[in-house]
Amino acid sequence: MASQTSLTEDLNRLAAARNRFTSELAKNVHLYNIKPSAGRLYGTVFFSEKPMTLDEMSREMEMSKTSMSTNIRELLQADMVEQVWEKGVRKDLYKTEDDWYKSFSNVFVTRWSEATEKNKKAICDTKTMLTELMEETEHEEIRERIGGDLSKLDEAEAYYQWLAEVVDLFESGEIFSIVPKKTSGNK
Amino acid sequence: MASQTSLTEDLNRLAAARNRFTSELAKNVHLYNIKPSAGRLYGTVFFSEKPMTLDEMSREMEMSKTSMSTNIRELLQADMVEQVWEKGVRKDLYKTEDDWYKSFSNVFVTRWSEATEKNKKAICDTKTMLTELMEETEHEEIRERIGGDLSKLDEAEAYYQWLAEVVDLFESGEIFSIVPKKTSGNK
DNA sequence: AAGTTCATTCAGAAAAAACTGTACAAAGAG
DNA sequence: CTCTTTGTACAGTTTTTTCTGAATGAACTT
Structure with missing residues (x-):
């Protein structure tokens, strides 16, 4: 047929x-x-x-x-x-x-921790540069701007610190005890 | 001077x-x-x-x-x-x-929940198409392939379901009770 | 050793994205 | 109402990214 x-x-x-x-x-x-x-x-x-x-x-x-x-x-x-x-x-x-948790979580963690590390490093460098300039400059207006920048950067740094810890949550797998893996329907 | x-x-x-x-x-x-x-x-x-x-x-x-x-x-x-x-x-x-938690968390949530929703939708659509084809085809080899695809998609769907819940964690702010906000140093 | 079969390197082509200047429309000033 | 000032749309250009085919060299076969 x-x-x-x-x-x-x-x-x-x-x-x-x-x-x-x-x-x-x-x-x-x-x-x-x-x-x-x-x-x-x-x-x-x-x-x-x-x-x-x-x-x-x-x-x-x-x-x-x-x-x-x-x-x-x-x-x-x-x-x-x-x-x-x-x-x-x-x-x-x-x-x-096969395991999407593995493949996708892994690439997520890798890319975000790289980015977070680099940003933290950049903030650190910037602060160093600013602090040095603060000590060496004699212009009051420059010092004022640096002061403003430093406190803004503190805010950013705190955020990245937090973000780094969040990424750790995924890296360590701890996230799975907070949001458990879903078992696929017809297994 | x-x-x-x-x-x-x-x-x-x-x-x-x-x-x-x-x-x-x-x-x-x-x-x-x-x-x-x-x-x-x-x-x-x-x-x-x-x-x-x-x-x-x-x-x-x-x-x-x-x-x-x-x-x-x-x-x-x-x-x-x-x-x-x-x-x-x-x-x-x-x-x-000023609040980096607000600005960056917000954009993260927005972009990732959009992406997650779209992917979930795509999986759902694909499953529908496959199921229909399964019912209509008479070729055993096609049916076998569909079977394989469906179980693979289940795995992916479970992952996206999980991911959506993770994004919710950020959207609701619940994440902050797990990883508390850092207070910036010199405030 | 000579001949295949592969994957990858590299330079150039094709495609996509980012950027700009001109033009225009909306809003305000006189 | 007319003349500015300001933000944005759009078309064209520049820059960047992606893609390709030919060439190369490594590994395997006979």
Whole structure:
């Protein structure tokens, strides 16, 4: 008995469904400091039934292999994707980390703690520069401005101090005892 | 008695100190979905002794007034900057929100909850599309793939559900009872 | 060793984003 | 009402980012 529905038609619908998700993901990954095209690549690998080679990604995404290489490395560094080994397969194989808590929380923590550290450092440097100038200058108006700047920076510093502790909450996994992981519905 | 230090020299040092902070800020604000140049503008207004007009910003940053207008609106929408009124002044005046917890937490919450909502929506849509296809297709191989996709999406959905609750923690201010605000040193 | 098969490097092309000047409209002053 | 002053829209330019194909070299095969 022949099929009622066309296979290619159904494959198209499958692709369209997957694309709905992947496109949205691509639009939002910049918050994790990842480029849209790397986000699309993530989606592609995510839906793949088995680990993918660079050539397969290239064909699937209709983009150059060079881009696949570049983007997969970005995902690899962010720990969102991992390399897997299969006996007899020479090409590099990649799959996405199954655990979204791991992959996304991790990249979040990494990027934000970097940024927070750098900002704290910058505030510290600025304060040092200002304090030195404060001691050396003889112009009252300069001293006044420095005073104002220093107290503004204190406010900012306090915020970043707080933010650093918040990031720690995620890094240590303590956050999960406050907001528990959700177990996915049909497991 | 004449000054030992040159005024312009000291002003330069002041500017350099401020710039150390502003430049770093500009490099990192993309995590809040704000462009570097808007970040630099924020820094400029932040250090200003008094509220600034678009023309002043333009002069200070050596950029076009058009850009100031565009960027200040971005900051305004993110609630990082507010418009203030002074009697007799026709030009629009802007200052930064003093409370960094307010301005930065707020923009964080806004951008992340938007992103989370959109992703959750996308997952929901994708699941609907897949479920419909599941019911209508007659190809076993398609059904198998859909099955796999659905369980992968469950995992992702659980993560976003969790993330939404985390964002709520910030939105409600509950986070401050877990990680208390730091009071700035010399207040 | 010679010949493949890969991934990656690099320089240039293509695309996207940021920035600017002109033009215009709204609001205020005389 | 006319003449300024001020903010913004828009089109075009500049700058930055992303993408690609050819070249390279490493690793594997025979």
